[in-house]
Amino acid sequence: MINGILFYTFAAVLVFAALGVISSRNPVHSVLFLVLSFAQSSALWLLLEAEFLAIVLVLVYVGAVMVLFLFVVMMLDVNAEQMREGFTRYLPLGLTVAFVLVVEIGYVIGFKIPGSPFSSVPEGHPADYSNIKELGAVLYTEHVYAFELAAVILLVAIVAAITLTMRKRPGLKKQKVSEQVSVRREDRVRLEKIESFKE
Numbered sequence: 001m002i003n004g005i006l007f008y009t010f011a012a013v014l015v016f017a018a019l020g021v022i023s024s025r026n027p028v029h030s031v032l033f034l035v036l037s038f039a040q041s042s043a044l045w046l047l048l049e050a051e052f053l054a055i056v057l058v059l060v061y062v063g064a065v066m067v068l069f070l071f072v073v074m075m076l077d078v079n080a081e082q083m084r085e086g087f088t089r090y091l092p093l094g095l096t097v098a099f100v101l102v103v104e105i106g107y108v109i110g111f112k113i114p115g116s117p118f119s120s121v122p123e124g125h126p127a128d129y130s131n132i133k134e135l136g137a138v139l140y141t142e143h144v145y146a147f148e149l150a151a152v153i154l155l156v157a158i159v160a161a162i163t164l165t166m167r168k169r170p171g172l173k174k175q176k177v178s179e180q181v182s183v184r185r186e187d188r189v190r191l192e193k194i195e196s197f198k199e
Contacts, residue, residue: 007047014040027073035066049125054133072161 017040020033036060045054125131138145 003047007044010040014044028070029064031070031073034069035062038062039067050131052135068158068161073164076138088111 013087014037017033017037021030021037023029024033042054042057042062045051101147
């Protein structure tokens with residue numbers, strides 16, 4: 001009973017946060033809504049007894065990747081008005097994809113297919129079960145190449161984000177290290193000799 005209440009509570013907040021990601025006018029607010037959605041997804045992982053995935057979602061995505069996204073969004077100075085100019089052109093495709101997703105989710109939730117994994121509630125694991133061991137066995141044997149490829153793609157994304165932030169923009173203040181190193185004391189400090197007066 002309590003698991004059902006927690007699930008629907010976390011799921012409702014997750015849907016609200018996901019809608020906030022795509023409907024927020026401020027890019028920084030969109031990133032913060034994405035952080036909230038990741039936190040709610042982590043709570044859902046906890047309900048599924050996948051503690052390792054839940055803590056990784058919080059530490060890696062909320063703690064590292066989302067902070068990186070937030071700083072990149074703030075440094076890129078995204079022009080929101082220019083991004084919204086072609087919104088109506090992609091509206092029919094977006095509505096079609098949204099309709100297909102709603103139909104699929106409704107089919108999974110509303111209809112019980114005999115023999116499908118969605119027709120029954122999974123049983124709880126025993127006390128000595130380790131999902132970290134099971135996940136590591138699958139990740140580093142069957143899916144090791146995909147895991148390494150994801151790491152390379154993430155590295156390329158980080159390099160691309162740094163490259164975009166280093167582009168020339170009007171009004172950008174850059175540090176000139178050569179001028180700072182070659183400065184002389186006489187150019188910055190002026191010593192004045194003041195005579196002392198005795199009464």
